[in-house]
Amino acid sequence: MTRTMTGRRMWRLLVAVLVSSLEGCTALTTQVLVNESGRPRPAGTVHCEGSEWTDNSLIALVPIPIIGLGMPTQELNEIKTDDVLAACGPSDRLTNRQVEVNRAMCVPTVLTRLISLGVWQWCPAKVSWNADVMPSTRAAAGGVPREAPMEEAPRPYGSSPR
Numbered sequence: 001m002t003r004t005m006t007g008r009r010m011w012r013l014l015v016a017v018l019v020s021s022l023e024g025c026t027a028l029t030t031q032v033l034v035n036e037s038g039r040p041r042p043a044g045t046v047h048c049e050g051s052e053w054t055d056n057s058l059i060a061l062v063p064i065p066i067i068g069l070g071m072p073t074q075e076l077n078e079i080k081t082d083d084v085l086a087a088c089g090p091s092d093r094l095t096n097r098q099v100e101v102n103r104a105m106c107v108p109t110v111l112t113r114l115i116s117l118g119v120w121q122w123c124p125a126k127v128s129w130n131a132d133v134m135p136s137t138r139a140a141a142g143g144v145p146r147e148a149p150m151e152e153a154p155r156p157y158g159s160s161p162r
Contacts, residue, residue, distance in 0.1 A: 033099040048088035049130035056125035068118030094131040
């Protein structure tokens with residue numbers, strides 16, 4: 001076997017490893033927290049959707065410099081479905097919910113993990129959501145919300161009621 005033949009095999013192996021590792025990148029960078037889409041949209045619902053950037057930084061489970069490079073990590077600010085969908089309304093009135101977290105920008109910020117010697121990694125994540133909001137039962141029945149009773153204004157300390 002010649003030297004060029006062995007070099008070609010190494011390049012093929014390297015390309016195959018690179019391609020197979022890149023195939024999983026979208027699966028690693030995008031996480032679907034909830035996906036209930038596909039249900040028929042109930043009558044009278046309002047569609048709510050949005051997206052925002054949030055901090056989804058990671059810290060090593062054993063936060064000791066250099067040792068932390070080989071340790072698994074845990075999220076500092078966990079992204080929860082109910083917290084994200086609170087922008088649309090109460091969870092009992094939401095249907096066809098979908099929440100997706102895109103962590104693609106975490107890949108170039110791996111440099112922050114190297115600088116901190118494996119202890120911490122900054123991870124900007126883009127959270128996207130959409131849901132259908134059903135009307136409240138009172139609004140659906142045609143009821144008018146009552147006004148809340150007025151409260152007394154607070155009195156200064158030490159004064160007596162009139």
